Amino acid sequence: MKILCIADETDPLIYSKNLASRYGYVDLVVSAGDLPLKYYEYVISVLNKPLYFVFGNHNLEFLTQFTSHANTINQYGYADGKGMMQFLPAFGGDYTDGKVVYDKKRNLIIAGLGGSMQYNKGRHQFTEKEMFWRMCKMIPHLLWNKVFHGRYVDILLTHAPPLGINDDVDRCHRGFSTFLAFMDWFKPKYLLHGHVHLIDSNANRYGVYKQTKVINVFQSFILDDPSLGKDL
Template identity: 50%
Template sequence: MKILCVADQRSPLVYSTGIKERFKDVDLVLGAGDLPMDYYGYIVSSLNKRLYFVFGNHNLKHYDRLARKSQAFSFDPESVNQHSFGSILATGRVIRDKKTGLIIVGMGGSIDYNHGVNQYTDSQMYLKLFRLIPRLLWNKLIHGRYMDIFLTHSPPRGLNDREDPCHRGFKSFVWFLDRFKPKYMLHGHIHLYERNIPREIQYKNTKIINVFDYYVLEPEL
């Protein structure tokens, strides 16, 4: 299985005429935020693959129409009208993708640094995560695991984040990883312009990956 992950900026290797050949064996696409919806649309129309996304703290033109309607519950992507540009909103949702069998939890936004749109305090983020618990417990009972992938825009506090107010991660995400143990956490928000900055770190049961620009994940589940 291969998953194309994108975040934060249009990649010239993705946004190109060669996308079909370069990513022809991709099974799923995940968007970790701060990307325009037409970019997601281009990926979906080019690859004809399902794309789940969360909003970041930029490129929020469609946020009012989609993300503020999002509620914490599990849903069937085939039947719920949460599509935009062919992509499916994952914010605040527990999703089991039927084609891959993956259980994905989405949570968008960044830490509150100037009271902007889609910014949250840690207390607010804890409440958002608490709403997911009933469905996660159901997954553990029925599927033997809470989730496979935690898809976010921001990183956890102290793990792949930075010290400036805008790019600090959520402490609540650390609690979430400790409690529900996803195999992977995929995030954006932290731009990687230097090659010596690591993209991946291992935290207990979870591999945390900064998918800035683009990243192809081959999950071991």
């Protein structure tokens, strides 16, 4: 399986008329956040492939439309609870933040935990305890996957990195120990994150934690793994 991974900054190689010729071979797209929905809309419309995404701590214009329990959301918009329909960009992406999603066609399980460490009480920032609780709410679905699919999850899609792996020393870019617990318990093959910008194109993107490969997908990255998405 070949996955186009994007995060944090728009990539001129993607946001171009040559997108289809460069990346038309991918099976799907995932985003680790901090990108505008219009960018997703362009990628989906050109590649005609599914896109799974989480929110980061920037580009949060439509965050509440996705996170409010009072709103009913579809690909066209959401009900604002007052009998009015508010319209979202018709980007067609699958919101995966705080969810466990099974792509049946590709036999792929993706769990999403977006947001960053709380550093200025901004939106979509979490304390360690809050992130741990968000993970705990996924446990029933993950256990169900183990019973019916033989594994808990294939990919954990986050915005922030795990603590001590690809993270930084400042509070904003510090990783979550919750993600270490997730990898201990549910053994995803990959943890894909963004948030930590790679200014040097030769900077290391990779880390390993036990059975999980941790990859910083800043801007864009192709994950090529034939063992993912095996035929049912």
